[in-house]
Amino acid sequence: MRVQLDHIVKIFGVLRANDDISMTLEEGKIYAILGENGAGKSTLMKILSGYQPATSGNIILDGQRSAFSSPADALRRGIGMLHQDPLDVAVMTVLDNFILGRPAAMIPDRRSARHDLVETCKRLGFNLNPDTHIDQLTIGERQQLEIARLISLGAKVLILDEPTTGISTEQKEALFNSLKRLASEEKLTVILVSHKLEDVKALCDAVIVLRSGKVVGERAMPCDVAELVALMFGQEIERSPRDLAIRERLVLQVRGLGLQARRVAVHDVDLDVRAGEVIGLAGLDGSGQEAFLRALAGLQPINAGSLTLTNAKAESLRLDKLDYHARVQRGICFAPAGRLEEGLVQGLTVAEHFALTMPAANAGSAWIDWSRVNQHADAQIAHYYIRGRADSNIETLSGGNQQRTLIALLPEDLKLLLLEDPTRGLDVESVRWVWSQLLDRRQHGAAILFTSPDLDEIIEYSDRVLVFYGGEVSTVDDPANISVTQLGSLIGGKRA
Numbered sequence: 001m002r003v004q005l006d007h008i009v010k011i012f013g014v015l016r017a018n019d020d021i022s023m024t025l026e027e028g029k030i031y032a033i034l035g036e037n038g039a040g041k042s043t044l045m046k047i048l049s050g051y052q053p054a055t056s057g058n059i060i061l062d063g064q065r066s067a068f069s070s071p072a073d074a075l076r077r078g079i080g081m082l083h084q085d086p087l088d089v090a091v092m093t094v095l096d097n098f099i100l101g102r103p104a105a106m107i108p109d110r111r112s113a114r115h116d117l118v119e120t121c122k123r124l125g126f127n128l129n130p131d132t133h134i135d136q137l138t139i140g141e142r143q144q145l146e147i148a149r150l151i152s153l154g155a156k157v158l159i160l161d162e163p164t165t166g167i168s169t170e171q172k173e174a175l176f177n178s179l180k181r182l183a184s185e186e187k188l189t190v191i192l193v194s195h196k197l198e199d200v201k202a203l204c205d206a207v208i209v210l211r212s213g214k215v216v217g218e219r220a221m222p223c224d225v226a227e228l229v230a231l232m233f234g235q236e237i238e239r240s241p242r243d244l245a246i247r248e249r250l251v252l253q254v255r256g257l258g259l260q261a262r263r264v265a266v267h268d269v270d271l272d273v274r275a276g277e278v279i280g281l282a283g284l285d286g287s288g289q290e291a292f293l294r295a296l297a298g299l300q301p302i303n304a305g306s307l308t309l310t311n312a313k314a315e316s317l318r319l320d321k322l323d324y325h326a327r328v329q330r331g332i333c334f335a336p337a338g339r340l341e342e343g344l345v346q347g348l349t350v351a352e353h354f355a356l357t358m359p360a361a362n363a364g365s366a367w368i369d370w371s372r373v374n375q376h377a378d379a380q381i382a383h384y385y386i387r388g389r390a391d392s393n394i395e396t397l398s399g400g401n402q403q404r405t406l407i408a409l410l411p412e413d414l415k416l417l418l419l420e421d422p423t424r425g426l427d428v429e430s431v432r433w434v435w436s437q438l439l440d441r442r443q444h445g446a447a448i449l450f451t452s453p454d455l456d457e458i459i460e461y462s463d464r465v466l467v468f469y470g471g472e473v474s475t476v477d478d479p480a481n482i483s484v485t486q487l488g489s490l491i492g493g494k495r496a
C-alpha cells in the first residue's frame with residue numbers, strides 16, 4: 001500500500017511535536033525514520049496507526065484520504081504498529097494473545113486460531129509455542145507474536161518502533177529476514193523507527209530524518225553513516241577515549257554462585273569486582289546474564305554460593321542474606337530494562353518519581369516536601385537534559401527521555417550499579433552522554449555491572465566481559481582486543 005502523509009501537524013500544549021511533516025512511502029519498500037530522542041518519530045507513527053489524531057494534515061492510502069478513529073480502525077485499513085514497549089497482557093497464553101483484539105465477528109474458534117498462529121509463524125520464520133504464558137516470553141518473542149498477530153489480521157503497512165531494543169542478535173536476524181520477505185514477496189510497506197544505524201544499513205531501502213518535529217532530509221540507502229548522523233544532530237559526533245578508573249579495592253566477591261534462571265541453570269560463578277570497574281554481561285537472550293544481574297540485586301533467588309560486599313574500611317557483609325531493600329540501603333542499585341513495566345510508574349509525574357526515590361523528601365514525617373522535590377526534579381531535568389517538565393506525566397515523555405529519567409533517579413552515592421540495557425532506546429549522542437554520566441559514578445568508587453544486547457556497547461564500555469552460554473560463564477579480560485564477531489561467536493557457544 002502506498003502511504004502519503006500530507007502536512008501532518010501535532011501540537012501538545014505549546015509543543016509542536018510534529019511540525020508540518022509530508023512524505024510518501026511506496027509499497028514493497030522498507031523505510032527508516034531516524035532522529036534524535038524527542039524528534040517526533042513515535043508521535044508521527046501513532047498518528048499513522050490510529051492511536052492519536054493529528055492536529056491537522058491528512059493521511060492518504062493508495063490515493064484515498066483516510067482518517068482513523070482507533071488503532072483497530074487503522075488496522076482494518078491495513079496499518080499495523082508494533083509499539084516501543086510491548087502492550088500485551090502478561091497472564092495470557094500466546095494463543096489467547098493472538099486471538100485478542102479481533103472484532104467479535106472475526107474471533108475464530110481456538111482450533112483454527114491455533115492453526116492460523118502456527119502457519120503465520122512458519123511463514124515469518126518465528127518459533128512460538130501457542131501454550132506458553134506471555135510472561136515466560138523474551139521481549140523478542142513477544143514482538144514476534146505481535147507481528148504475527150498484525151500480519152494475520154491483514155496489515156499491509158507494518159510500523160516497528162525501535163523493535164531491536166532489547167532483543168538478541170539471533171532474534172534480530174530472524175526479524176530482519178522476515179521483514180525483508182514481507183516487503184519483497186508480499187509487498188508490505190515497512191517502516192522502522194530506530195536509533196541503530198547498523199540496523200538501518202542492514203535493512204532499509206531509504207531513510208527519512210526528523211529533527212524537532214520536521215523532516216530534515218531523505219536519503220536512499222546505502223548512504224554514509226556519518227552523513228546520517230550529521231543529519232540527525234546537525235553535526236558529527238566525536239568519540240573521546242575513555243579512561244580507566246579501576247582501583248585495587250574489592251567491592252564485591254561472588255563465590256560459587258548458582259541460580260535457576262527461566263531456561264537455564266547458572267552454576268559456580270566466581271567473580272571479584274573492584275571499585276571503579278565496569279563489567280559487561282554478554283549472552284544471547286535468556287542465557288542467564290539477566291538473572292545473574294538480578295541475583296546481585298536481590299530480585300532473583302540463588303540456590304548456592306555467597307555474595308560479599310566490602311566497604312572502604314575492608315569490612316565485609318554477606319549480601320545474600322539481605323533482601324532487595326536492605327541492599328538498596330547499602331548502596332546497591334538496580335535499573336531494569338523494561339522501563340515502563342518495572343522502572344517507572346505510569347500515571348505519575350516526573351517530580352513524583354523523584355519524590356519516591358528521595359529518602360530525605362519525607363524524612364521523619366508523613367508529608368512530602370514538594371518544594372524540595374520540585375527543586376530537585378528541576379535540577380535533574382536540567383542536568384540530564386530531559387525533555388519534559390517536573391509536572392509531565394512520565395508516559396508523555398519520549399522513550400529516550402524516559403530512559404534519561406531512569407538514570408537521573410539513580411542515587412548519588414553508590415557502591416554497585418546493576419544496569420539492565422542502560423541505553424535502550426537512546427539516540428547515538430545520548431548513549432555517549434549517558435555513559436559519560438555512568439562512568440563518572442566510578443570516581444566515587446562505584447563498580448558497574450551491565451547487560452546489553454548491543455555487543456558494540458559491551459566491548460566499548462567494559463573493562464571485563466562475562467560471557468554467559470548454556471549456564472557456563474567465561475571471562476574476556478581484554479575486551480579492547482576482541483571484535484564484535486568474536487564476541488558474537490563466544491555468546492553463541494564457540495570457544496575462544
Ligand SMILES: Nc1ncnc2c1ncn2[C@@H]1O[C@H](COP(=O)(O)OP(=O)(O)OP(=O)(O)O)[C@@H](O)[C@H]1O
Binds near residue numbers: 012038399427
Ligand atoms: N501525550 C503527550 N503529551 C505531551 N507531550 C507529548 C506527548 N507525546 C509526546 N509528547 C512530546 O512530543 C515530543 C516528541 O515525542 P516522541 O515520542 O514523538 O519522540 P521520539 O522521536 O519518538 O523520541 P525517542 O527517540 O526518544 O523515542 C517529545 O518532546 C514528547 O515529550
Ligand SMILES: [Mg+2]
Binds near residue numbers: 041161398
Ligand atoms: Mg519514540
